Every structure is written in structure tokens, then in C-alpha cells.
Amino acid sequence: MPKVKTHSRAKKTFKVTGSGQIKRYKAFKSHLLTKKATKRKRSLRGSTLVSDANLNLVKRLLCLR
Template identity: 65%
Template sequence: MPKVKTKSGAKKRFKLTGTGKVKRKHAFKSHILTKKSTKRKRALTRSGLVSSADMNRVSQMLNI
């Protein structure tokens, strides 16, 4: 059997924490920032965790 490759888009977007959870960035922070409030942009800067509903799909992409 050949090795299973990780999806290269997923490995750029997700990181594993020490406890095995998956960290992610927030969307809507790349362009058209003038109409978004400063508070909203600051909140989008922080990283979040992948929800339990999406964990199956993300773990398949990352082969974990």
C-alpha cells in the first residue's frame, strides 16, 4: 500500500493542539475590510477551534 497523502490545502489551514484539537483561522478577514467594524476585525484575528460537526471531515483531510 502506498502512503496516504495529506490534502495540501488542509495542512496550510489547520494546526493540531497538544490535546489533539484542531485550530483554525476565521474567515472574512482578507479583503473588503473598510466596511467591517474594528471590533469585528479584531475578533476575526483570533484563532478558533474546528467544531465537532466538522472534525470527521478535517481529520480525514489531515489523516489523523
Template identity: 45%
Template sequence: MYKLKTRKAAAKRYKAVGNKKISRRKAFRSHLLQKKSTNRKRQLSQVVIASPGDTKKIYLMLPYL
């Protein structure tokens, strides 16, 4: 059987955590931060667990995760 290719863009964005869960970072934290409140920026900087529907798609993109 041939080797499956990993989607490199997904490999840079997602990380496996315990029990078949995927961690990801939140969006909207790269620029235009002046108009966003401090509380909003702090919450956007947190790492969260990807939703179950997205997790299935991410595992297809990352076969060796």
C-alpha cells in the first residue's frame, strides 16, 4: 500500500490532544487589533478543541496523526 500524503497546511494549524481530540487556535487575532477590546483579544488568544464535525475532516487531512 502506498504512503498517504499529509496536508501540510493542516499539519501546521492543528495538534492532537488526548482521546482523539484536536486543538486549534482562534481566528481574528492577527491584525486590526486596535478596535478590539482587551477582553476580546484575550479570549481570541486561547487554544480550543475543534468541533466534532471538523475533527472528522481534520483526521482525513492528517492520516498519521
């Protein structure tokens, strides 16, 4: 059976924390920023954790199972 390969985009996008949670950055911060409020852009700046609904999918992309 061949080796299981990690999804190339996923390994650049997600980071695994020390406690095993998966960290991601927020979307909608790349362009068309003039129409977005300053408060909204400020909240998009930080990182957050992957939600429980998407956790199994991201783990499968990263070959963590």
C-alpha cells in the first residue's frame, strides 16, 4: 500500500497547537477592504481555532488520524 500524502495547501494553511487543536486564520481579509468597517477588519486580523464541524475534515487533509 502506498504512503498517505498530506494535502499540500492544508499543511501551509493550518497549524497544530501544542495541545493538539488546529489553528487557522480568518477569511475575507485579502481584498475589497475599503467597504468593510474598521471594526470588522480588526476582528479578521487574528487567528482562531477550527470549528468542531470541520475538525475531522481538516484532520483528514493533514493525515492526523
